[in-house]
Amino acid sequence: MSFTAFGQFPTCRPRRLRQSPALRRLVRETSLDAGQLVLPLFVRAGRKVRVPVASMPGVFQLSPDEIIREAERAQQWGVAAVLLFGIPETKDEKASGAYARNGIVQQTVRLLKKHLPDCLVLTDVCLCEYMSHGHCGVVEKAKGGRVANDPTLALLARTALSHAEAGADVVAPSDMMDGRVAAIRQTLDQHGLADTPILSYAAKFASAYYGPFRDAADSAPQFGDRRAYQMDGANAREALREVAMDLQEGADMVMVKPALAYLDILHRVKTEFGCPTAAYSVSGEFSMIKAAAANGWVDERGVTLETLLSMRRAGADFIVTYYAAEAARWLKEG
Numbered sequence: 001m002s003f004t005a006f007g008q009f010p011t012c013r014p015r016r017l018r019q020s021p022a023l024r025r026l027v028r029e030t031s032l033d034a035g036q037l038v039l040p041l042f043v044r045a046g047r048k049v050r051v052p053v054a055s056m057p058g059v060f061q062l063s064p065d066e067i068i069r070e071a072e073r074a075q076q077w078g079v080a081a082v083l084l085f086g087i088p089e090t091k092d093e094k095a096s097g098a099y100a101r102n103g104i105v106q107q108t109v110r111l112l113k114k115h116l117p118d119c120l121v122l123t124d125v126c127l128c129e130y131m132s133h134g135h136c137g138v139v140e141k142a143k144g145g146r147v148a149n150d151p152t153l154a155l156l157a158r159t160a161l162s163h164a165e166a167g168a169d170v171v172a173p174s175d176m177m178d179g180r181v182a183a184i185r186q187t188l189d190q191h192g193l194a195d196t197p198i199l200s201y202a203a204k205f206a207s208a209y210y211g212p213f214r215d216a217a218d219s220a221p222q223f224g225d226r227r228a229y230q231m232d233g234a235n236a237r238e239a240l241r242e243v244a245m246d247l248q249e250g251a252d253m254v255m256v257k258p259a260l261a262y263l264d265i266l267h268r269v270k271t272e273f274g275c276p277t278a279a280y281s282v283s284g285e286f287s288m289i290k291a292a293a294a295n296g297w298v299d300e301r302g303v304t305l306e307t308l309l310s311m312r313r314a315g316a317d318f319i320v321t322y323y324a325a326e327a328a329r330w331l332k333e334g
């Protein structure tokens with residue numbers, strides 16, 4: 001059998017470029033850098049509070065003072081961005097806590113910007129953590145508990161505005177209501193916040209990988225599920241349409257969530273639109289590695305860095321990951 005049909009062997013030998021670490025580095029196509037990582041943080045009321053999230057080893061619900069410490073630690077490893085989620089003390093059917101001027105996220109944003117002005121503060125914009133029923137929008141009881149799209153938009157826009165007014169650098173709507181990017185953009189612009197970017201969770205799939213997050217954010221729906229607004233995991237072309245619509249509505253950056261089971265979506269989004277694209281490596285992805293590593297079944301460092309690299313290679317400019325600080329430390333230590 002002749003190998004010439006597959007290339008120019010023996011002239012061409014790809015192994016020549018794999019002979020030493022320096023040579024491999026020279027021809028490496030994809031980089032992974034701490035500056036491309038975003039650390040999600042869960043904030044709750046109190047002082048010196050660190051409540052461990054059982055299903056996510058090393059992840060805590062933190063009081064605002066502890067958020068500062070955590071963000072500072074991450075910053076020391078080179079992670080300059082955090083994504084805030086709020087856990088309010090009370091919930092209701094209007095999600096009042098989501099857009100309260102002195103809500104838990106708004107307070108924490110102000111504190112972060114005051115103590116760590118160089119820390120880039122992204123805020124998750126959604127209502128589920130603040131709704132007594134745990135859904136991402138206004139529920140119409142008369143319609144069998146359906147989540148109403150249009151009445152939700154005003155509340156989301158109000159929430160984003162309150163975050164931006166508190167000093168958030170980027171607002172990131174994750175609810176998957178139609179038209180929310182336009183509603184948020186318009187509201188921000190009307191209030192003199194035309195420079196606040198929107199990172200849209202444009203292709204957010206209804207996923208079993210979110211399981212551990214619901215422990216972390218106390219946001220499991222009290223009835224039903226989120227399949228009537230989050231995307232069906234089978235759909236790639238629809239994801240591209242979602243991204244196109246969000247960009248048209250004024251999204252500055254788009255996100256694909258989850259990441260690992262949706263690398264093809266990341267790749268297609270990046271190829272098709274070329275816009276700043278984020279991957280959210282979700283709680284289930286994190287917890288699977290943690291659990292396997294705790295059992296000694298995989299090398300945590302190796303598997304984590306390889307997984308994050310796969311997201312960069314697929315097309316993500318940056319990655320939201322619970323591993324942000326640890327990965328940054330591993331990268332620094334080499």
Ligand SMILES: [Zn+2]
Pocket residue numbers: 126127128129135136174175
């Ligand atoms: Zn939500």
